[in-house]
Amino acid sequence: xxxxxxxxxxxxxxxxxxxxxxxxxxxxxxxxxxxxxxxxxxxxxxxxxxxxxxxxxxxxxxxxxxxxxxxxxxxxxxxxxxxxxxxxxxxxxxxxxxxxxxx
Numbered sequence: 001x002x003x004x005x006x007x008x009x010x011x012x013x014x015x016x017x018x019x020x021x022x023x024x025x026x027x028x029x030x031x032x033x034x035x036x037x038x039x040x041x042x043x044x045x046x047x048x049x050x051x052x053x054x055x056x057x058x059x060x061x062x063x064x065x066x067x068x069x070x071x072x073x074x075x076x077x078x079x080x081x082x083x084x085x086x087x088x089x090x091x092x093x094x095x096x097x098x099x100x101x102x103x
Contacts, residue, residue: 002028003024003037003075003078003081004024004028004084005024005025005026005027005028005090006023006024006084006085006087006090007023007024007081007083007084008021008022008023008024008042008057008059008060008081008082008083008084008085009021009022009024009039009078009079009080009081009082010022010078010079010080010081010082011039011041011073011077011078011079012073012077012079013041013071013073013077019079020041020042020043021041021042021060021082022039022040022041022042022071023039023040023041023042023065023085023090023093024037024038024039025038025039025040025070025090025093025094025097026038026039026072035074035075035076036072036073036074036075037072037073037074037075037078038070038071038072039070039071039072039073040065040066040067040069040070040093040097041065041066041069041071042060042063042064042065042066043063043064043065043066044061044062044063045063046063046064049066049068050096050099051066051067051068051096051099051100052064052065052066052067052096053065053067053092053093053096055085055089055092055093057083057085057089058083059082059083060082060083065093065096067093067096067097067099067100068100070097
């Protein structure tokens with residue numbers, strides 16, 4: 001199983017966060033790197049935050065990617081690939097993450 005930047009995976013984020021979609025924003029690790037992936041979780045519980053990026057994609061329920069909550073998990077937590085975002089859609093989420101982090 002290989003998760004690449006821009007892919008959306010169903011991921012096990014633990015009991016409290018449950019299994020939910022997450023957008024891969026990290027680059028592919030090399031063989032000498034840890035088998036980790038950084039994700040921006042997708043939520044259907046919207047708060048109206050400027051850091052929520054709503055995208056209309058066929059493989060997700062209505063909701064948004066929460067740029068305030070990037071997480072890094074083991075690739076073993078990835079359950080299955082749901083689809084991939086376009087370059088423009090990925091750029092929208094990346095912009096929100098950079099804004100949140102002040103980069």
